[in-house]
Amino acid sequence: MAVIETRTFRLADGVDEAEFLEADEQARTSFLYHQPGMLRATTARADDGEWIAVVLWASYEDADAAAEVERTDPHMDRFDNMSAGAERKRYSMFD
Numbered sequence: 437m438a439v440i441e442t443r444t445f446r447l448a449d450g451v452d453e454a455e456f457l458e459a460d461e462q463a464r465t466s467f468l469y470h471q472p473g474m475l476r477a478t479t480a481r482a483d484d485g486e487w488i489a490v491v492l493w494a495s496y497e498d499a500d501a502a503a504e505v506e507r508t509d510p511h512m513d514r515f516d517n518m519s520a521g522a523e524r525k526r527y528s529m530f531d
Contacts, residue, residue: 441524442525446487447518460515463514464477467511496526499526
């Protein structure tokens with residue numbers, strides 16, 4: 437079953453938006469796009485300054501496997517350190 441994974445957050449204090457967008461691009465191109473079962477990833481910002489990162493995975497197993505190796509990836513670490521108050525959720529797709 438396909439999975440939508442979301443992460444909502446705000447930028448950490450002192451983080452420049454342009455610098456964050458560069459880190460986001462690196463996280464996607466150097467890590468996420470190389471993970472088995474990763475189908476799509478995108479990041480967006482709301483008018484109130486909240487951000488959301490959305491990843492579509494082919495299965496929960498693929499999402500779990502990526503989460504394990506994410507912990508040691510420097511690009512994902514940089515992304516994580518630039519965000520504050522992150523909340524992750526996973527949603528099962530039914531179509």
